[in-house]
Amino acid sequence: MFHWLERNPFFFAVGVFLVVAYAGVVTILPDFMESARPVTGTKPYTVLELAGRQIYIKDSCNACHSQLVRPFKSETDRYGKYSLSGEYAYDRPFLWGSRRAGPDLMRVGNYRTTDWHEYHMLDPKSVVPGSIMPAYKHMFQNVADIDTAYAEAYTVKTVFSVPYDQPDMPTLGTYDEAKKQVMAEASAIVADMKSPEIKEAFQRGEIKEIVALIAYLNRLK
Numbered sequence: 001m002f003h004w005l006e007r008n009p010f011f012f013a014v015g016v017f018l019v020v021a022y023a024g025v026v027t028i029l030p031d032f033m034e035s036a037r038p039v040t041g042t043k044p045y046t047v048l049e050l051a052g053r054q055i056y057i058k059d060s061c062n063a064c065h066s067q068l069v070r071p072f073k074s075e076t077d078r079y080g081k082y083s084l085s086g087e088y089a090y091d092r093p094f095l096w097g098s099r100r101a102g103p104d105l106m107r108v109g110n111y112r113t114t115d116w117h118e119y120h121m122l123d124p125k126s127v128v129p130g131s132i133m134p135a136y137k138h139m140f141q142n143v144a145d146i147d148t149a150y151a152e153a154y155t156v157k158t159v160f161s162v163p164y165d166q167p168d169m170p171t172l173g174t175y176d177e178a179k180k181q182v183m184a185e186a187s188a189i190v191a192d193m194k195s196p197e198i199k200e201a202f203q204r205g206e207i208k209e210i211v212a213l214i215a216y217l218n219r220l221k
Contacts, residue, residue: 038089051149052216066097080107
């Protein structure tokens with residue numbers, strides 16, 4: 001058989017291709033699937049974080065900020081550990097971004113605080129002199145859309161089997177249960193904010209967009 005293959009270079013080439021392709025699949029595919037699994041400690045977004053992520057998308061923050069630290073020293077020195085594919089297991093859609101008019105935000109939760117984000121979103125130049133980022137004062141007026149965020153969480157749980165309600169994972173439960181969890185999570189953020197208007201709104205049961213956005217940004221670590 002081998003002598004026949006040697007006398008027929010076309011079939012010999014096809015045979016070599018099939019052997020190499022099979023070996024590649026056996027070698028690469030398991031490792032690829034393993035790297036795509038959620039990194040240890042990675043959890044689904046809470047409802048409040050999802051509401052903040054929706055605001056992040058709505059206001060096109062990903063047009064100027066990436067969420068992808070590349071494996072180069074210049075990147076890791078500035079932004080922290082390079083990104084792993086398993087860290088995006090619960091991202092729908094991915095927000096890698098296509099340019100950096102502003103810094104990468106993949107690890108922003110490690111080095112920025114709630115009150116820093118509050119002042120920065122209200123008046124970027126007062127925090128970062130020379131910043132070209134516009135102010136997002138409307139976030140301090142608009143109320144976060146918790147209903148849509150809950151609907152997204154419920155959808156990814158039921159359709160995509162995102163493991164809410166599993167050990168060490170966020171609890172989703174009914175809408176009323178989720179709303180209580182959202183209020184508790186928002187309360188901790190509002191407590192660290194300085195704006196009396198935000199605090200007064202929260203006392204009325206309103207969660208402003210800025211609170212949800214900060215919840216999302218604090219999650220990015």
